[in-house]
Amino acid sequence: MNWITLTEEAQLQDILEKSTHNPVVIYKHSTRCGTSDLVKMRLERSEQPENIDFYYLDLIRYRDISNRIAEMFDVYHESPQVLLIKNGECIYDESHHGIYMQDIIEQAA
16 A cells, blocks of 8 residues: 555645546544554555555544544544545545445445
């Protein structure tokens, strides 16, 4: 898995722009949560699609960015959580044990 670390709010604008060409995933991860660790390992064991960029957000360290994501894409904050961004909009979000790479791929198609 080639994670792009999300550490600055300015990167959210890059994500919006990138999403007009290819889907983008934001993975919100809690470093204090066993479920987050499980889901992250599950994603990392899956084959990453070539046409989707995957951003990793440590939401404990960057809570302000996590809050901004929830606001921008009008989604309720959860952890762990994935958001699939396409054409500047969140077209799919899932949390906890419902996060699977295959579902992300299907929704991105």
